[in-house]
Amino acid sequence: MQKCSVSVARRPESVGLDVVLQGWVRTRRDSKAGFSFLELNDGTCLGNIQIIAQATLPNYDGEIKHLGPGCSVTVEGRVQASPGKEQSTEVLATRVVVHGKADPASYPLQKKHHSFEFLRTIAHLRPRTNTFGAIARVRNCVCNSIHQFFQEEGFLYIHTPIITTSDCEGAGQMFRVTTLDPANPPWLNEEIDYTKDFFGRPAFLTVSGQLDAEALACALGKVYTFGPTFRAENSNTSRHLAEFWMVEPEMAFFELADNMDLAERFLKRIFRDVLHRCAEDMQFFNTRIDPTIVATLENIVGSQFVRLSYTEAVEILKSSGQKFEFPVGWGHDLQAEHERYLTEQRFKAPVILFDYPRTIKPFYMRLNDDGRTVRAMDVLVPKVGEIIGGSQREERYDVLLERMKEQGLDPEDYWWYLDLRKYGTVPHSGFGLGLERAVQFITGMGNIRDVIPFPRTPGSADF
Ligand code: 4AD
Ligand code: MG
Numbered sequence: 001m002q003k004c005s006v007s008v009a010r011r012p013e014s015v016g017l018d019v020v021l022q023g024w025v026r027t028r029r030d031s032k033a034g035f036s037f038l039e040l041n042d043g044t045c046l047g048n049i050q051i052i053a054q055a056t057l058p059n060y061d062g063e064i065k066h067l068g069p070g071c072s073v074t075v076e077g078r079v080q081a082s083p084g085k086e087q088s089t090e091v092l093a094t095r096v097v098v099h100g101k102a103d104p105a106s107y108p109l110q111k112k113h114h115s116f117e118f119l120r121t122i123a124h125l126r127p128r129t130n131t132f133g134a135i136a137r138v139r140n141c142v143c144n145s146i147h148q149f150f151q152e153e154g155f156l157y158i159h160t161p162i163i164t165t166s167d168c169e170g171a172g173q174m175f176r177v178t179t180l181d182p183a184n185p186p187w188l189n190e191e192i193d194y195t196k197d198f199f200g201r202p203a204f205l206t207v208s209g210q211l212d213a214e215a216l217a218c219a220l221g222k223v224y225t226f227g228p229t230f231r232a233e234n235s236n237t238s239r240h241l242a243e244f245w246m247v248e249p250e251m252a253f254f255e256l257a258d259n260m261d262l263a264e265r266f267l268k269r270i271f272r273d274v275l276h277r278c279a280e281d282m283q284f285f286n287t288r289i290d291p292t293i294v295a296t297l298e299n300i301v302g303s304q305f306v307r308l309s310y311t312e313a314v315e316i317l318k319s320s321g322q323k324f325e326f327p328v329g330w331g332h333d334l335q336a337e338h339e340r341y342l343t344e345q346r347f348k349a350p351v352i353l354f355d356y357p358r359t360i361k362p363f364y365m366r367l368n369d370d371g372r373t374v375r376a377m378d379v380l381v382p383k384v385g386e387i388i389g390g391s392q393r394e395e396r397y398d399v400l401l402e403r404m405k406e407q408g409l410d411p412e413d414y415w416w417y418l419d420l421r422k423y424g425t426v427p428h429s430g431f432g433l434g435l436e437r438a439v440q441f442i443t444g445m446g447n448i449r450d451v452i453p454f455p456r457t458p459g460s461a462d463f
């Protein structure tokens with residue numbers, strides 16, 4: 001008798017096997033004919049397995065007959081073909097060991113349907129629901145694809161620091177890391193003296209691993225970093241988290257067009273893998289969350305992304321005849337409503353926007369010959385908007401120095417980053433994919449707080 005997952009026990013070819021199954025009861029139904037049905041789930045797949053527990057089992061009256069949602073059990077038994085229409089197999093139990101009861105009077109997942117808002121308040125239990133189990137499996141599949149894709153493409157997986165002293169995006173939205181006592185910090189002329197702090201200078205949680213990744217790409221060629229990133233922006237939206245995961249490839253000798261090609265192939269690979277490897281979960285999202293999601297992904301995998309310069313996009317938006325809340329004008333950042341118009345109404349496809357105004361993008365992006373735009377690229381998808389942000393990097397020392405000064409940065413703070421342009425500089429490019437935005441898009445989930453197990457947002461860091 002071997003431990004077996006529910007996903008394996010549900011396969012028709014498992015009929016005849018003696019198995020040990022372990023998981024949590026979803027429901028119990030009693031038959032008048034002297035046995036009970038237990039629906040068991042162990043997280044390995046969306047579907048449950050039906051357990052038949054006969055009244056002849058020694059603990060039937062004492063324990064089994066009292067099992068309900070949330071109880072944990074080990075079941076030994078034989079897999080047999082099921083006469084039911086819903087499933088092809090079931091398990092006839094020879095032994096049921098009860099590990100943990102769940103009092104039906106207080107267990108919060110008694111009833112079948114709960115709002116996502118309510119489930120956020122029980123983030124420790126929501127993984128036991130169909131939706132959150134499916135999200136966890138899709139998220140795992142996406143991460144697996146990310147690694148497979150880059151490994152197959154010859155990238156090195158590198159690790160960039162989480163604690164940093166530089167603000168990559170220059171937006172000043174960083175969480176401070178300090179060991180100073182807030183009640184009694186060391187003062188120096190009315191200001192806190194951070195030379196007395198742990199690192200001898202102000203330090204923060206990183207907003208992006210890009211700058212360090214560039215140093216490695218400028219020695220190793222093609223690299224990617226994949227880790228948590230942190231933004232202290234006070235955005236209470238369905239697309240923003242204060243802590244999210246980002247995968248950032250960085251490639252020496254890549255120009256912007258190479259970067260766009262890579263991003264497109266990369267996303268298609270992820271979507272294709274999820275459709276193929278998580279078919280049951282994706283069908284669930286298609287039925288329960290968004291009836292267009294599978295067709296949308298299949299379409300995207302088989303067609304080309306639209307590529308459009310920022311300037312062209314502004315022209316399209318201006319002449320669209322559409323009423324927008326935020327005005328459209330060259331030089332202004334595009335708002336979610338503008339991005340959605342382009343992807344959902346105008347092109348009905350992912351759109352890669354490139355060559356943005358220099359004034360609305362960070363210092364590190366390569367200046368175009370027009371002097372007004374930089375070699376930026378954002379990948380936009382329907383509903384979610386921007387899921388990738390990237391650029392060709394400024395590799396010319398003098399131009400980079402000017403851009404830093406223009407954006408009020410102290411070049412001394414970035415001396416090592418400037419060094420990369422002083423010694424053997426090369427054209428190079430990279431981008432960042434927000435993992436949660438990708439999972440949100442793939443599953444059709446409306447709120448980004450529901451695609452990470454324990455979300456961190458302004459005012460909320462429970463669990
Ligand atoms: O566009 P962003 O800010 O780009 C960078 O950080 C670059 N340094 C990346 C690079 O070139 N290596 O962020 C990249 C992506 C966004 O497109 C979005 O998907 C995600 O990260 N993202 C967020 N996801 C959730 N919550 C937030 N607050 C996010 N901010 C950005
Ligand atoms: Mg961006």
